[in-house]
Amino acid sequence: MDIKEALQIADQLVSSQTGEHLDDLQKAVIQGVLQKQNYKEIAKSCKRSESRIRNVAYQLWKLLSEQLQEDINKHNFRPTLERLQLTSAPIIIQNNNKQNNNHNFNFGSQDLLSINHTIKNAKKKSQFPNHDLTLAPKIIDFYDRETELTTLSNWIFNQNTSLISVLGLFGIGKTTLVKRFVDLNLQQFEVIIWKTLKFPKSFELLLDNLLKVCQQEPKENTDNKIRQLLDIIIEKKCLIILDDVQNIFSAGEFSGQYKSEYQDYQNFFNLMTEVKHQSHFILISQEQCSAMNYLDEELYPIKCLKLSGIENIDILKNTSLKDKENWLKLVTLYEGNTIYLQDIAGLIKDIYDGSVSEFLAEDNLIITTKMQSHFRQLFNRLSSPEKELILKLSQFENAVTREQLRQDLELSSTDFINSLQSLQKRYLVNKSLNEDKVVFHLSSVFKEYVRNFC
Numbered sequence: 001m002d003i004k005e006a007l008q009i010a011d012q013l014v015s016s017q018t019g020e021h022l023d024d025l026q027k028a029v030i031q032g033v034l035q036k037q038n039y040k041e042i043a044k045s046c047k048r049s050e051s052r053i054r055n056v057a058y059q060l061w062k063l064l065s066e067q068l069q070e071d072i073n074k075h076n077f078r079p080t081l082e083r084l085q086l087t088s089a090p091i092i093i094q095n096n097n098k099q100n101n102n103h104n105f106n107f108g109s110q111d112l113l114s115i116n117h118t119i120k121n122a123k124k125k126s127q128f129p130n131h132d133l134t135l136a137p138k139i140i141d142f143y144d145r146e147t148e149l150t151t152l153s154n155w156i157f158n159q160n161t162s163l164i165s166v167l168g169l170f171g172i173g174k175t176t177l178v179k180r181f182v183d184l185n186l187q188q189f190e191v192i193i194w195k196t197l198k199f200p201k202s203f204e205l206l207l208d209n210l211l212k213v214c215q216q217e218p219k220e221n222t223d224n225k226i227r228q229l230l231d232i233i234i235e236k237k238c239l240i241i242l243d244d245v246q247n248i249f250s251a252g253e254f255s256g257q258y259k260s261e262y263q264d265y266q267n268f269f270n271l272m273t274e275v276k277h278q279s280h281f282i283l284i285s286q287e288q289c290s291a292m293n294y295l296d297e298e299l300y301p302i303k304c305l306k307l308s309g310i311e312n313i314d315i316l317k318n319t320s321l322k323d324k325e326n327w328l329k330l331v332t333l334y335e336g337n338t339i340y341l342q343d344i345a346g347l348i349k350d351i352y353d354g355s356v357s358e359f360l361a362e363d364n365l366i367i368t369t370k371m372q373s374h375f376r377q378l379f380n381r382l383s384s385p386e387k388e389l390i391l392k393l394s395q396f397e398n399a400v401t402r403e404q405l406r407q408d409l410e411l412s413s414t415d416f417i418n419s420l421q422s423l424q425k426r427y428l429v430n431k432s433l434n435e436d437k438v439v440f441h442l443s444s445v446f447k448e449y450v451r452n453f454c
């Protein structure tokens, strides 16, 4: 883009906002900024005071920001105009403003397409040109989770937290919550990228992908690509979401251990908390990753949001189940887990003609085939000491102390303690206080599965 083109676009943006064309000082500011002059140099070349030029520039960026509905300043002015040019139909300028003929631009006298229309189109298409939410789910119904949404907003907008993990058991609502947060805050981020690691790819390919969304050609090696991405997250406010992160962790080991081929992810997450930038990463995972384990919260800008079930009958609103007065019992029985509840609602419709009362009257905690399949996958991911510990814990009716659990278990102290910690980081074992004693228990749905199927 040359200076003349930039001046033409800026002129049209300003005139469609104010009805007046750019004046000489505004043109001098644009020209100077495009030539990488600072305000002092611009002031010198047009023989005005620096403060006058700063003021003109301030008003100009404000006008352009309002017109484009995004934050424009001297740093992003050129890339924004270039983006407008790229994402819009070719801009053909028409000079319709008969009252104001002081300006110097030769816009041509032919009857041409209205620039206002083109710019509006460009704005519509380019409102979020660096948002890639292709892989994010579409949220239609969303209930509850107000506290969690506020927490995320607070961490991101007030505390500038770089790395956030949203954690919890499968189906608890992690992906849905984060997508809802994104939908509510689209305009707050210049770049938003949603990637899923359901079928994880190498870290290098992920980097290529992220850079391409930011319209950058990835450079040759990983270090250069990381440098490129760093420049972006320093310069722009980005939100990068990686979903299903547990898939880069090893099965058969304690939780949150990176598979050797994905070790670079760990280094990258650590780097993102160490470098100063203005962007945010959200990792969604069923297992807490080690980057979140060991870093000191006081020193590093990281946070974990652990999701529990939703204790709200709204979650059953669109299921067409009967006996609303019993819905809360059903929600509690299935621990507010949205996936369990969707599944069990289907079963109640098929077998009990939608009658929640009839289902509850049988006093059975049914583990559907879908739940079984999820739990089987989870159980198969556990290390052997964790499996032993789970089997033992499933034999108790109530929560037990460490000492009670330890009895008759043939595990070394190290394996026992590590297993207990690891299972909590998979959200399979819960810890609570009973008369000042720490006690552990399995969720009742998972316990039922272990008792019957393991």
Ligand SMILES: Nc1ncnc2c1ncn2[C@@H]1O[C@H](COP(=O)(O)OP(=O)(O)OP(=O)(O)O)[C@@H](O)[C@H]1O
Pocket: 141, 142, 143, 144, 145, 168, 169, 170, 171, 172, 173, 174, 175, 176, 177, 285, 286, 310, 315, 338, 339
């Ligand atoms: N707050 C909510 N309001 C309404 N529906 C919800 C809510 N949270 C989750 N759901 C529904 O529950 C289902 C499971 O939610 P989601 O996919 O977000 O779980 P998840 O924790 O990401 O699970 P996984 O670990 O298996 O990826 C989805 O179909 C979603 O529509």
Ligand SMILES: [Mg+2]
Pocket: 174, 175, 176, 243, 244, 284
């Ligand atoms: Mg998910």
